[in-house]
Amino acid sequence: MRLYRVRKTVMQMLKDRDYLIVDHDLNMTMLQFKNKHGENMKREDRTINRRKRDDKSDQIYVFFPDEPKVGAKTMKSCITRMNQENLIRAILAVQQNLSPFAETSISEMGSKYHLEIFQETELLVNIKEHVLVPEHRFLTNEEKKTCWRVWAYFLPLIQLIDPIARYYGLKRGQVVKIIRPSETAGRYVTYRYVIQVQQQKPGLH
Template sequence: MVFSEEEITHLYRIYKTVLQMLRDRNYVISETEVNMTRQEFTSTFGDHMKREDLVISRSYKNNPDDKIFVFFVNDAKIGVKTIRDIIQRMLTENVFRGILICQSPLSHHGRAAVSEMASKCRLEVFLEDELLVNITMHYLVPPHQVLTDAEKKALLNKYTVKETQLPRILMTDPIAKYYGLRRGQVVRIIRPSETAGRYVTYRYVV
């Protein structure tokens, strides 16, 4: 199968957003990769590229053993077998976090297959259309910073509050999905302020 110029541009934009997303999650991504041009993308993967060729494997900056896979699938509709094969590959290679990029939403059985393995590995699911642009680069989206466990503890002690008393952000929120936030984490949001220069708020992930 040969992709049209429009389809190659479509995949290039998605691939670039995924690299930016991994970088923002503190995985090892070089500036050269993030700044890859469309021509370099085509030169790397060829005119006859398949989505499976775009698979990405990266290590976490602070822990080389903590890895993540990103899978692209050719099939417009992904079956349960494909999901199980992907999860089996992750487990075989001792990778316990993955991202699946789909052309269309998973079926009920597909979502169930992902949930069944949640105790062994975490597979996040994104639609291609969700990654055509990097939402964190929109001028209306303020910077978000994920707190470490130590930073979260210090914040709660400083204000003598329980985590559940903080304002909330849903795991399904586009920003929470972008950063791969999990329940119980806290994110710092920095907004501009005309009086103070900046205004900092926090959100608890539910």
């Protein structure tokens, strides 16, 4: 079942972003999913709301719109629900490209809300589990606060549109630690500085 696979990837993605996800969320089988929700479930009824593990105030919604091509009505419904809970962050798992109106709405709301759009086809398989994708971990402010400007100047860049950056919900200015296996050292560690678009690296001043 398509929605089951999408939901499973979303749950793992939220866990990797340090949202509170229990084992049952991750380990539910397709049969259990069908028995719980039925064959003809409404996608919008599968909305997910989770909070960060160490910060109850940092919450996120994940919407699964019924509307194949999300338009004005669906966007208004999502925003209304977010306002009711006083949340500013959400993920929309959509079946098709957004309507022009929906795209414009997201652009206009960018300063108030943080809305991430994923095509369901992007979520059928978890990109993190691909054999060629190494482990990624973003550094906390405490870990990078003393030398981040030096790092930002010398480090290679990763853009927000990069698939792995989108998976982890990275933000501009973060530093990502990438861990790869090494035959000689056991593991090989590199770092990337997150930018919005390709740009010059920040200065040291």
